[in-house]
Amino acid sequence: xxxxxLETLIGGxxxxxxxxxxxxxxxxxxxxxxxxxFAQGAMVLFAALTVARLTDEIDGKALGLxxxxxxxxxxxxxxxxxxxxxxxxxxxxxxxxxxRRKLALLAAGGALIGGVVAFxxxxxxxxLWLALAATAxxxxxxxYAIERLVLRHLVNQEGIILFMATLGIxxxxxxxxxxxxxxxxYTINLGLPKNPIFLFEEVFPGGLLVDPAELFxxxxxxxxxxxxxVFFQKTRVGRALRAVADDHAAAQSVGIPLNTxxxxxxxxxxxxxxAAGVIWxxxxxxxxxISLIALKALPVLILGGFTSVxxxxxxxxxxxxxxxxxxxxxAPILVQAFDLAGGGIENWFAYMLALVFLLFRPQxxxxxxxxERV
Amino acid sequence: xxxxxxxLLGVAIAAAGLTVAASAQAQNEQFIPGLVYRTGAYAPNxxxxxxxxxxxxxxxxxxxxxxxxxxILYEECDTGYATDxxxxxxxxxxxxxxxxxxxxxxxxxxxxxxxxxKAPVDKIPIISMGYGRxxxxxxxxxxxxFPLLGTYWSAADIIMQHIGLKEGGFDKLKGKKIALxxxxxxxxxxxxxxxxxxxxxxxxxxxPLPVTHPGVEQKATWLQIRQKRPDYVLLWGWGIMNSxxxxxxxxxxxxxxxxxxxxxxxxxxxxxxAEGGAKGYQAAMLQHGAGQFGVHAALKKxxxxxxxxxxxxxxxxxxxxxxxxxxxxxxxxxxRTAMKKYGNKPMTGEQVRWGxxxxxxxxxxxxxxxxxxxxxxxxVTCADHEGTxxxxxxxxxxKKWVVVSDWYQSDDKVIKPMVDxxxxxxxxxxxxxxxxxSKES
Numbered sequence: 001x002x003x004x005x006l007e008t009l010i011g012g013x014x015x016x017x018x019x020x021x022x023x024x025x026x027x028x029x030x031x032x033x034x035x036x037x038f039a040q041g042a043m044v045l046f047a048a049l050t051v052a053r054l055t056d057e058i059d060g061k062a063l064g065l066x067x068x069x070x071x072x073x074x075x076x077x078x079x080x081x082x083x084x085x086x087x088x089x090x091x092x093x094x095x096x097x098x099x100r101r102k103l104a105l106l107a108a109g110g111a112l113i114g115g116v117v118a119f120x121x122x123x124x125x126x127x128l129w130l131a132l133a134a135t136a137x138x139x140x141x142x143x144y145a146i147e148r149l150v151l152r153h154l155v156n157q158e159g160i161i162l163f164m165a166t167l168g169i170x171x172x173x174x175x176x177x178x179x180x181x182x183x184x185x186y187t188i189n190l191g192l193p194k195n196p197i198f199l200f201e202e203v204f205p206g207g208l209l210v211d212p213a214e215l216f217x218x219x220x221x222x223x224x225x226x227x228x229x230v231f232f233q234k235t236r237v238g239r240a241l242r243a244v245a246d247d248h249a250a251a252q253s254v255g256i257p258l259n260t261x262x263x264x265x266x267x268x269x270x271x272x273x274x275a276a277g278v279i280w281x282x283x284x285x286x287x288x289x290i291s292l293i294a295l296k297a298l299p300v301l302i303l304g305g306f307t308s309v310x311x312x313x314x315x316x317x318x319x320x321x322x323x324x325x326x327x328x329x330x331a332p333i334l335v336q337a338f339d340l341a342g343g344g345i346e347n348w349f350a351y352m353l354a355l356v357f358l359l360f361r362p363q364x365x366x367x368x369x370x371x372e373r374v
Numbered sequence: 375x376x377x378x379x380x381x382l383l384g385v386a387i388a389a390a391g392l393t394v395a396a397s398a399q400a401q402n403e404q405f406i407p408g409l410v411y412r413t414g415a416y417a418p419n420x421x422x423x424x425x426x427x428x429x430x431x432x433x434x435x436x437x438x439x440x441x442x443x444x445x446i447l448y449e450e451c452d453t454g455y456a457t458d459x460x461x462x463x464x465x466x467x468x469x470x471x472x473x474x475x476x477x478x479x480x481x482x483x484x485x486x487x488x489x490x491x492k493a494p495v496d497k498i499p500i501i502s503m504g505y506g507r508x509x510x511x512x513x514x515x516x517x518x519x520f521p522l523l524g525t526y527w528s529a530a531d532i533i534m535q536h537i538g539l540k541e542g543g544f545d546k547l548k549g550k551k552i553a554l555x556x557x558x559x560x561x562x563x564x565x566x567x568x569x570x571x572x573x574x575x576x577x578x579x580x581x582p583l584p585v586t587h588p589g590v591e592q593k594a595t596w597l598q599i600r601q602k603r604p605d606y607v608l609l610w611g612w613g614i615m616n617s618x619x620x621x622x623x624x625x626x627x628x629x630x631x632x633x634x635x636x637x638x639x640x641x642x643x644x645x646x647x648a649e650g651g652a653k654g655y656q657a658a659m660l661q662h663g664a665g666q667f668g669v670h671a672a673l674k675k676x677x678x679x680x681x682x683x684x685x686x687x688x689x690x691x692x693x694x695x696x697x698x699x700x701x702x703x704x705x706x707x708x709x710r711t712a713m714k715k716y717g718n719k720p721m722t723g724e725q726v727r728w729g730x731x732x733x734x735x736x737x738x739x740x741x742x743x744x745x746x747x748x749x750x751x752x753x754v755t756c757a758d759h760e761g762t763x764x765x766x767x768x769x770x771x772x773k774k775w776v777v778v779s780d781w782y783q784s785d786d787k788v789i790k791p792m793v794d795x796x797x798x799x800x801x802x803x804x805x806x807x808x809x810x811x812s813k814e815s
Contacts, residue, residue, distance in 0.1 A: 004601045011593050175413070183417035185617060185647040194651060196627050209600060211625045284621070285647035289415040289588040289614045296591070327594035328601075344558050344586040346594055 003204035008324050014214035016300075016320020017221045018283075021276040023297040023304065023312040024224065025269045030306045032241045032265040033151075034159055038166040041294020042173035043270055045286075046142070047135055048277030049177045052186035052286040054131035071126075071134050076114020078137030081144075128190070132274070139270030147263045155258070174291055183288060188281040192216055217279045221313075224275060228268075228309055237264060245307070299354035305367025314365060323350045403447040404440070404709060404720045405471020406431065409463050409480050414454035415588040416613035418643040419694055423481065424450065425685035426698020429673055432684075434706055436676040441709050442718040447471055453485060455613070460485030461492075468496055473720040476709055477501050477730070479701055483561035486519075491804070493518035498723035499730055501708075503701045504529075504637055504660040508564055508789075509796035511760040513731065514809045516797065520730050520759045522704055523752070526564035526636065527792065528784035529658050530608070532765040533634045534572050535782045537606055548577040553604035555595055555611070555619055558584040562610045565636070567796075569608070571788060589615025596622040609635040609657075616644035617652075624651035634658065634767070641693035645770045653772040658765050661749050662700055664775045666691045668744030669699060693775065696748065703743060708733050731756055750781070756811035763789075 022044060029037040054071055126134070150165050190213075197215075198207030232238040243251040244261045252258055280290055296319075304315025323346040331345045357365065408427055411420035431448045440446055449470065451463035460480055468475050477499045480486045486506040493500050494517065501520045502510070508527040510519035524532075537552070538544040554569060556562030566582055573580035581604055583595045589611055596619075599607060607628065609619055616639045623630060631654040635644065640657025642664070670690060677683040678690075685695060712721045712729025721729065733754045740746055752761035763786075767779035801808050 004597070007601075008594070008597050011597055015591070015593055178413060178417070183413060183421065185418045185614060185643055187647055187649065194624055196625055206600075209597075209626060213625075284590050285614065285617055287415070287418060287614050288413070289590045292415065292588060293590065324594045324597070328598055344584040346591070347586045 003206070003208065005325075005329070006204070007208045008328050009321055010208060010210055011214075012321035012324030013317050014211065014218055014320070015324065016317040017218040017313075018214070018276075018280065018316075019293075019296050019300050019320055020313045020316025021217075021221050021224070021272065021279065022293055023300040023316055024228070024309065025272040025276065026297055026301055027304075027306065027309055027312045028228070028269045028272065029265055031245050031309075033162075033244070033262055035151075035162040035166060036159070036306070037269065038163060038294075039170035039173060040269065040273060040297070041291040042170040042177070043139070043142070043273035044277040044280065044293065045288065045291035046173045046177040046277075047139055047270070047274040048188065048281035048286040048290055049181040049186070050135045050138055051128075051131050051274070051278055052188045052281055053181040054126045054134060055128055055188065056125055056186060071138070072114040074114070074141060075134040075137050076110040076112070078110070078141055079113055080108075080110025081141075132278070135274055136271060139274055140267045143263055143266030143270050146266055147259060151262055151266075152259060170291075174288070178288065185285040185287040186281075187285055188278055190216075190278070190282045192282060213283055217283070220275060220279060224272065225309060225313055228272075231268075232309070237261075241265065296350070299350040301364070302351075302354035303357050303364060305364025308364070308366035311364055311366030319350050319353065322353045323347075326353075401472050402443075402720065403445045403471060404476055405447045405449070405467075405474065406705065407463070407467035407470065407475045407478060408448060408450040409453050409460055409478060409482075409485065410450045411453055411455045411481070412450075413452055414456075416455040419613050419638075419641065420455065420481070422641070422643070422685065422689065422692050422694035423698040423701075425689075426695040426700075427479070427702045428684045428698075429677060429690075429695075430669075430699045430702035430706070432682060433669075433673055433676055436682070437672060441706055442713050444713075444718060444720055446706075453480075453482065455482050455484075457482065457484040457488050461488050464489055464492065468498055471720065473722045474498065475723060476721060476726045477705055477723065479503065479705070481505075483507075483564065484559055487560050490516070490519060494806075496723070497727070499727040501701070501705060501730065503704065504697075505561065508568070509793045509800060511758060512793050512797035513756045513759040514797070514811050515801045515806060516759065517809065518727060520754065520761075522730075522754070522759070522761050523660055523700075523749075524637075524763050524765060524784070525760060526561075526610075527568040527789050528760070528763040529636045529660075529765065530565035530568045531572070531784035531789060532763075532782045533608060533636075533658050533767070534569070535785070536767050536779055537634070538576075544576045550578045550606075551581060551602065551604040552578050552606045552608065553581040553583055553599060553602075554608045555583050555585060555592075555599075556609075557589060557611050557615055558586050561612065561638075565608070565610060567792060568789070571792060575788070585611070585615060585619075588613060590618055592618055592622045596626045596628065599623075599628055600626040605632065607633045609633055609639045611635070611639045611644075613643075614647075617647040620645065620648040620652045620655055624648065630654040631656070637765070640768060640775070641697075642775075643694070650772060652770050654769065656767055656769045656778065657775075659768050659777070660697060660700075661762075661764060661766075662693075662696050662745075663748075663766075663768050663777055664691055664693045664696065665747075667696075667747050668741070669703075669748075670744070672744055700745065700748060703745060704733070707735060707743070730754060731759070733761065756809065756814040 025040040026037060029035055154162055154165055192213040197210045197212055199210060201207035240256045240261055243256055280293060300315040300319050303318060304311030326349045327346040410424035411417055412424060431446045435446055451467055453460040453463050460482060475498050479501050480489055483505050486502045489500055499518050501522060503522045504524050506521045508525035510516040510521050511525055541547060569580050583598060585592050585595055611619055623633060633655050635657035637658045637660040645652035645655060678687045689695060708730040709721055709726055711732050712725045716725045731754055735752050737751050740749055750762055750764050754761040763784040764781050766777055766781055768775045769778045
């Protein structure tokens, strides 16, 4: 009995880490802007679809040249934008030559790089590193577009308005991603070992089964958490983010640009979505259902608190382990004891677990206690 | 502002004129609705099927000028495999065209369940080819349902016969464990009754393991399989659930040769994402498999050479595309059968129902239609709305599906009493009139 229990526990914890990865994206945006970003799942799908289609080489299903040209153009445009931004900063500090001419030059340079990339790899699949770079740029541009077209116009609106806006973004991204890249099941090959590892074979009959792909994913998640923690605690931008999270108006009054902060946060959330998308995509195949994984992040957030990075991690672990253990060990007991019709319980059990926690800690495990004076 | 209103009025008048013109032209058209899903979680399986259906109707229009001169007017509505949206599509399309919808193919057992109560009221038949309620093959109770080519009880029985044969007889199954990994929906639950019956008959242990929609999270299920080590696993999945199941089987090291899918778990999108991992996996066939047959030559000549095909030509030999062709062909031939009695004009749903119930496709006719090698002859009657219950088993060799068994017939000694009991119960519950099929012609 101990063997199966431990095996389920390990499997659940590792799956939980994957839930945490998606939950992290929610936490980042909520922390810095108070917006519950319903589009996080759609961003995961969009990023994964982009990577999968750029590296796609399944026979007979290869992409048309135009997709690569578009992606390369976007990559080039993103490079040009970054260069332009850096250049403007530089110009702002000291006097320099004519800015417009430089801008045109840099944009042309970016487009040229995009063109070269499109030409070099246009006929076939892109290598993974290039697809990742292109997708990262695309996620950055997406963040820019969201900030410019949606959020900027909704500053000072109620949280629920911003939430509805992200609902719109989610639907748009779901549809747009599938229109652009297709709705088949695509694969992302990270070259991970597929065959299971068996631990402690001498102690438990058959050993404890561990999925190496999930171990790898857990490693990536750990690295991401460390990087994000350092980013929030140690860098100037990170401190600005925390200031914005605490009080928009006060942060603005000391000269922190709200729009830039939002842009950075959405970009970081986009990159987290990329990481989650690539890992989930490698595990399951990339397809519309990936965006539904976001629903798995909700109980994690309820449990861990909407504002805590460690909360997302611990919450993910508890939900992951809790739902797997309940499905295997609790479901048969429930079915027998109450003569139920049967059926999977893990989906609703995660929410129930989160709700039970809420009874005792309304702000979640690590959430900030809200004290409001009336 | 005034100008804007005038323009709006102009547009409205033009639109009204167009509608009148269109309806005048539409008098000699047969309207056929298509409930499809080209988006959402089940799109990878929905798209090739929808392409096959659309191409076959287009072929009939291009090659023959319609069914006996009556052009097919086909319109798709995307259900996303959701029952509520399916019902919405049904309501929107049921009265279209000069005679209303000829029939519906819900392509979802959930939607089929929902429409089963609406069909008799609206007098529109439902063709649920290879899915739907298993007891609905009893035409004396389910007048409007046609689960052509095979029900899930037939599918489960064919797989069990294959396993029995491999083991050297049903008596060898005593003491064995057989698990069913199923989509936790009306679809996935259908084979349970038959498998429980077979378990009782042969003394094997039956383990039902549900997977919740859309089926991307199956770790708990496969850990249970690893711990309880069933001798065989039957897979009743759809969409991404199938490829995920195979990937999880790889992750827990369960041999793929011991997994048998239903015919909705045996197409290219189910195995291709699992890459090498799917090799050895087997699935039941709804008669036809992958490959190109006589009808494909006609498709190439009349559609694809002219750039009118919906799919890519190299995808037209896939399992689900072929299934779309078969489904559309059965519908068209039913309408043709109805026209023999009612004349060459657009048929009403009621007339088409008569046509389906008298559908009789001989080997010669199938050859003529270009479906030789895909289907065996079938004959629908009042008492038997299934028409035929033959099937084979195919295996994925890593690149393509290979037929690995001879034809099986599901065992009516087991299934018929179950159908009779379930249909009788349904008729009593819904207070439905029961026809006496011996008096029908």
